[in-house]
Structures are given as structure tokens and as C-alpha cells.
Amino acid sequence: MFAFSTSPRPLASRPPIPQQLKERAKPVLSASSRTIEIDPALRSLLPNGSFQRGTTTTLFGPEGSGATSLGISLMAHASSTGHWCGVVGARDPGVTAMKELGLDVRRVIFVPHPQAGWADAAAELLDGVDILLLCPPRNVPHAAARRLMARAKERRSVLLIRTVTPKQWPIVPELTLSLTSASWQGVGHGDGHLTARRVAVTVHGRRGASRPVEQWLWLPTRQGTVREAG
Amino acid sequence: MERLVALWCPGFSNEGPRGEEVRAFAELLDSVRERCPFVEPVRRGVAVFPARAPSRFFGGEDAVIAMLRDDLGALCENQETALHVGISEGLFSALCAARRDVIIPPGEFLAFLRPLPITTLRRSELAVLCQRLGLHTLGRFADLPYERVLERFGSDGAHCHQVVNGREGELLGIRDPSIHQRLRSLEEAIPPPAQPTFFGGTSFADERATRAALRLQRRFGSASVQVAREAYGHDPNEQAVLVPFGSQGEERVTVAQRMAPWPGRIPSPSPTVVLSAPPPVCLVDKAGTPVWVSVDGLLTGEPERVVLGDKAKTIVAWAGPWPLATRWWEKRRFRARLQVLSDKGEGALLGFEHGQWWLLGRYD
Structure with a gap:
């Protein structure tokens, strides 16, 4: 028989936390550590209304379709709430347009001419920013794409890729936003000026977005903001 | 205890x-x-x-x-x-x-x-x-x-x-002091740059971004990593400039420049692609004759196509031209801006300068 068989005093079990205290003590942080919020006007585009950290999204559309504007608008809310953004490979970014679309350009790091080192520059920058907008070259090696997506996952950043041809990014990302049509308003034969643009965005992806959904957006509206178009 | x-x-x-x-x-x-x-x-x-x-x-x-x-x-x-x-x-x-x-x-x-x-x-x-x-x-x-x-x-x-017996709280050997060293090594002991806190930011995110930017600069050269600085002017490419990371602290814009009305400024939205080296383009009307801006600031014909290199796009609508009233006494400096819209819905900003059209920006 063991010498210590006299049972010790039972430990006080942890009392349950009162429900109303639990509700009050729930911090906002727990949700935001997994997601990055976007502009409320664009929430319907993404499956959960926000970016899941560590995921990759491609913005596909020919030049002039508004994919760059959409990328900027998707980053705008995050940058204004203190997240840093990166723009790699956009050779001639229109900084004024970025400001107009609500991006806080003080928290944006540009690498406009990475040339052959674009994948390295993007991988390095994923360490420092929460959202990265990448304009890759025409031919993306499979290995580079896989490495970047893994890097985004590991660093829990959001990778946005602006592509101009359908298969430019060789790996199917979590989400694809395709801009299929764009029509400008406000310009005539010498009169007016470009004021507002209506674009169609097709959302297609894995998990919550496996069925393609088409949506219309004002990108931008007459007031320079972004809004859903009926 | x-x-x-x-x-x-x-x-x-x-x-x-x-x-x-x-x-x-x-x-x-x-x-x-x-x-x-x-x-x-x-x-x-x-x-x-x-x-x-x-x-x-x-x-x-x-x-x-x-x-x-x-x-x-x-x-x-x-x-x-x-x-x-x-x-x-x-x-x-x-x-x-x-x-x-x-x-x-x-x-x-x-x-x-x-x-x-x-x-x-x-x-x-x-x-x-x-x-x-x-x-x-x-x-x-x-x-x-x-x-x-x-x-x-x-x-x-x-x-x-x-x-x-509760007289001491800490058992020897319970701590591993090397963890401090290891955590410090994650931060890579980069000396703070001359102007790191350009926006007064010292949060963890700012430090992380600064470190990443510095690493990139070391690898790709200091001019390759850029940040935006406000500037003032007529053109989208004059209203904000990209400067190398770390040099953005030098504010050269005066209050007078900020307050200037900049007549002829293109109304927003601005082009999302602003070409730093604008290529020359040709603007032609239905008959194929080039379209220019006349001395009184009007187009000489109705633009039908814009030709950039070997690519041509059909124009369905245009706005302008807006003459820029700078140095109007110099004939060669006569400048104007024109927005054009192609049949595929692509918008572009053209500039007329030195008697030639240039592609200044695209609305992507």
C-alpha cells in the first residue's frame, strides 16, 4: 500500500464564467487576427465579407477593365485602419487615383521595377505587409507561384494578383474576381469628362464561392467612392 | 509569493x-x-x-x-x-x-x-x-x-x-535564458533608418514594414523600394511622386503651391496607371487624317482611332481638349489634355505637347 493513500484535499474546480461576463470580455481581436476587413460596400464580393488571412485572390481582367481599381479599393479600408500594403510590379502606379479611391498611400510600399526579381521582392515584402498587390509578368513559373502562395499562407498575409490573361497565374487561387465588362459614364463627343464606371465582377472560388456569382459595381461612383450597382 | x-x-x-x-x-x-x-x-x-x-x-x-x-x-x-x-x-x-x-x-x-x-x-x-x-x-x-x-x-x-515548502517560487533550471537571445535574433537587430517614422508611426506593424522595406533595399538597391510623397501640379503624375523609401521626409511643397488652383487640372477620377515615360500616339479621324489641337484650343476633327505602335483602338467618346494655360507665350509649349474612351470600355488620358499626342495614363 502506498504511504500517501490518504487522499489530499480535492482541488477547487474552476467555476464557470458567467455568461454576461463572457460576452463583455470577448475581444474584437480574436476575429480580426484571422481576417482583414474590407470596405463595407465591397463586402458582398468576398465569401465571408472579408479577406481570410493567408489566402490568394486573383483579379483578372484585360487592361482598362478596372481590375487595378478594384485591387486598390480592396486594400483601401485595411490601409486606413493601420495595415500596411505593398504594390509589386505595377510599373507606373497612379498614386493620385489610389488616394482618390481611399487608399492611405502613407502605408504603401511600392516596388515598381522588380524585373527578374519580382518573385523574391514579393516574397520579401509579404513579411512586412498585410496585403500585397502583385502585377506579375506574362509568364509565371509554377514554382514561383506556389512559393508565393505558401509564403502568404505562412506569413498570414493576403496576396492579390492582378492578371491580364486567364492562365497567367498557373495555380488556381482561393478566389478569382473576373472583371468582364466596364462602361464609363459622363463622356460624350468632346463634352463632359469620365465620371463613373459600371463594371461587372464575377466571383469564383473555393469553399463558400464555388458557384460563380456576377455582381455589378460602380468603380468609381460619381463621388469617387465604390458602391454596389443594382 | x-x-x-x-x-x-x-x-x-x-x-x-x-x-x-x-x-x-x-x-x-x-x-x-x-x-x-x-x-x-x-x-x-x-x-x-x-x-x-x-x-x-x-x-x-x-x-x-x-x-x-x-x-x-x-x-x-x-x-x-x-x-x-x-x-x-x-x-x-x-x-x-x-x-x-x-x-x-x-x-x-x-x-x-x-x-x-x-x-x-x-x-x-x-x-x-x-x-x-x-x-x-x-x-x-x-x-x-x-x-x-x-x-x-x-x-x-x-x-x-x-x-x-513554498519558501522559494522558482525552481532552478526552469528557465531557458537562450529564448531571449532567440527572440531578439528574430528582430534582426537592424539599425533604425534615418527617417523611419515618417508618419510618426512606431507601432509593431510600422516597424515590421520598415524592416521589410530595408531588407528589400539592401537586396535590390535603395531606389527600388519607393513610397509616395504628395506633390502639386496639373497632371496626375505631378500630384504625387514616388521617392525612394527613407527619403520621403524632405517636404518641399509650400503652402502657396498647395493652395494654387491649378487651372486645367483633370477632374477626378484620376488614371490608375500614370506612365512615367509616355509613348507617342497618333490620333486620326474617320478619313485617316491626323487630329490636332488648334491654336484656339479645339480639335481639328472628330477622333476615330488612336494608334499606339502597331495597335489601334476605336474611339467611341472623348472629352476635352482642356488646354493648360502655362507659358502660353511659348508656342511649342502649348499643352492640352484629352480623355478618350475606346469601344471596349477602356479609358485613356492623352496629352498634346510639342505638336504631338502622348499617352499619359490609363484608367484601369
Whole structure:
């Protein structure tokens, strides 16, 4: 028989936390550590209304379709709430347009001419920013794409890729936003000026977005903001 | 003795070749530090902080633990590690509590320690000998007279005896000082740049971004990493400029420049692509004759196509031209802007200068 068989005093079990205290003590942080919020006007585009950290999204559309504007608008809310953004490979970014679309350009790091080192520059920058907008070259090696997506996952950043041809990014990302049509308003034969643009965005992806959904957006509206178009 | 909250993540106890466990542990510490600034790492995967102040602030020790679980749950889930939290007096007892996920009521930690097995001390020689003597628990070991323990087990054994008797809080060897070194090495000890806090930012995100930008500069050259600086002018490419990271502090814009009306400025929205080296383009009408801007600021014909190199686009609508009233006395400096819209819905900004059309920007 063991010498210590006299049972010790039972430990006080942890009392349950009162429900109303639990509700009050729930911090906002727990949700935001997994997601990055976007502009409320664009929430319907993404499956959960926000970016899941560590995921990759491609913005596909020919030049002039508004994919760059959409990328900027998707980053705008995050940058204004203190997240840093990166723009790699956009050779001639229109900084004024970025400001107009609500991006806080003080928290944006540009690498406009990475040339052959674009994948390295993007991988390095994923360490420092929460959202990265990448304009890759025409031919993306499979290995580079896989490495970047893994890097985004590991660093829990959001990778946005602006592509101009359908298969430019060789790996199917979590989400694809395709801009299929764009029509400008406000310009005539010498009169007016470009004021507002209506674009169609097709959302297609894995998990919550496996069925393609088409949506219309004002990108931008007459007031320079972004809004859903009926 | 001070009441301590101990956190234990078994998944971070060992470091893999890529070191992501330590990075995740550093992230965990940062996230705890936002709430409880005095958190300190004990060894890989183990951290501790005083319980008194946070439990008063957040309304009880239970609330602190609930908050920690909410804060760190996602992080630990991502790293596939469990999170154990415990509260007790002294570091040794707090860690034992964390291993069992319990909060020991104040003043009762000795009762908690007494039934624990002697191997908890992680002194194999002492444990073997005590077990042979029939002393299987810390309590039985604690009941031995101090002098006899000192005689038989030396100073280390005596120290263990003090710990299980509640006279000392910390067991020797429980801390791994190398964790501090390792966490510091994550930060890479980069000297702060000359103007790092260009927006007065010193938050963790700002530091992280600054470090990444500096690493990129070292690798790709200092001019390759750029940030925006406000500027003022007629054209989109004059209203903001990109400057190398670290040099953006030099503010050269005067109040007068800021207030200037800039007549002829293109109304917003601005083009999202502003070409730094605008290529020349041809603007032609239906008959194929080039379209120019006349001296009185009007187009000489209705533009039908715009030709850039070997690519031609059909124009369906246009706006302008807007003459820029700068240095109007110089004929060659006569400048105008024109917005054109192609049949595919692409917008572009053209400029007329030196008697030639240039593609200044695209609305993408």
C-alpha cells in the first residue's frame, strides 16, 4: 500500500464564467487576427465579407477593365485602419487615383521595377505587409507561384494578383474576381469628362464561392467612392 | 509569493528547422503583451506574467483566462498547438497549474503541490532515491527536515526542498535564458533608418514594414523600394511622386503651391496607371487624317482611332481638349489634355505637347 493513500484535499474546480461576463470580455481581436476587413460596400464580393488571412485572390481582367481599381479599393479600408500594403510590379502606379479611391498611400510600399526579381521582392515584402498587390509578368513559373502562395499562407498575409490573361497565374487561387465588362459614364463627343464606371465582377472560388456569382459595381461612383450597382 | 499566470503551448516547445515555432511564439507574446505588458518568456513555449493587475483590471482571474483563450485561440489553432493556462503562486507552482489547466485558489498552492509526483521536480537522481525511500510525492519530500535534505542531496536538493515548502517560487533550471537571445535574433537587430517614422508611426506593424522595406533595399538597391510623397501640379503624375523609401521626409511643397488652383487640372477620377515615360500616339479621324489641337484650343476633327505602335483602338467618346494655360507665350509649349474612351470600355488620358499626342495614363 502506498504511504500517501490518504487522499489530499480535492482541488477547487474552476467555476464557470458567467455568461454576461463572457460576452463583455470577448475581444474584437480574436476575429480580426484571422481576417482583414474590407470596405463595407465591397463586402458582398468576398465569401465571408472579408479577406481570410493567408489566402490568394486573383483579379483578372484585360487592361482598362478596372481590375487595378478594384485591387486598390480592396486594400483601401485595411490601409486606413493601420495595415500596411505593398504594390509589386505595377510599373507606373497612379498614386493620385489610389488616394482618390481611399487608399492611405502613407502605408504603401511600392516596388515598381522588380524585373527578374519580382518573385523574391514579393516574397520579401509579404513579411512586412498585410496585403500585397502583385502585377506579375506574362509568364509565371509554377514554382514561383506556389512559393508565393505558401509564403502568404505562412506569413498570414493576403496576396492579390492582378492578371491580364486567364492562365497567367498557373495555380488556381482561393478566389478569382473576373472583371468582364466596364462602361464609363459622363463622356460624350468632346463634352463632359469620365465620371463613373459600371463594371461587372464575377466571383469564383473555393469553399463558400464555388458557384460563380456576377455582381455589378460602380468603380468609381460619381463621388469617387465604390458602391454596389443594382 | 507573487501570483502568476502561466501559459504553456506544447507545440512551441521544440524548434523546427524553419523556426516558425519561435516566430509563432513571438507573435503570441506580442499579442499577450497588448493586454498584459509584463509577460516574459520562460522557455520555448512557456510564458508567464503577474496575475494581480490584469485580474483586477479585467474583472477576475477567470476573465483573464477567458480573454487569453479568445485572443490566442486562433493563433494556436493555426499552429496546431494546444494552449494551457494556469494560475498559482510562484513560477514552479504556476507551471504545474498550467500543465493541468487549473486556477489554484490563493494561498492553497502548497496543498496543490503536495500530491504531485516527485518526478515533477525533474531531478532524476533525487527522484529515484526518494521513490526508493517510499517518498513518492512532493508533500512527503517537503516533510523531510531541511538539514537532512541538505546533508543528503546537497544545495540543489535543498533548493528543491525550499520550493516545495513554498519558501522559494522558482525552481532552478526552469528557465531557458537562450529564448531571449532567440527572440531578439528574430528582430534582426537592424539599425533604425534615418527617417523611419515618417508618419510618426512606431507601432509593431510600422516597424515590421520598415524592416521589410530595408531588407528589400539592401537586396535590390535603395531606389527600388519607393513610397509616395504628395506633390502639386496639373497632371496626375505631378500630384504625387514616388521617392525612394527613407527619403520621403524632405517636404518641399509650400503652402502657396498647395493652395494654387491649378487651372486645367483633370477632374477626378484620376488614371490608375500614370506612365512615367509616355509613348507617342497618333490620333486620326474617320478619313485617316491626323487630329490636332488648334491654336484656339479645339480639335481639328472628330477622333476615330488612336494608334499606339502597331495597335489601334476605336474611339467611341472623348472629352476635352482642356488646354493648360502655362507659358502660353511659348508656342511649342502649348499643352492640352484629352480623355478618350475606346469601344471596349477602356479609358485613356492623352496629352498634346510639342505638336504631338502622348499617352499619359490609363484608367484601369
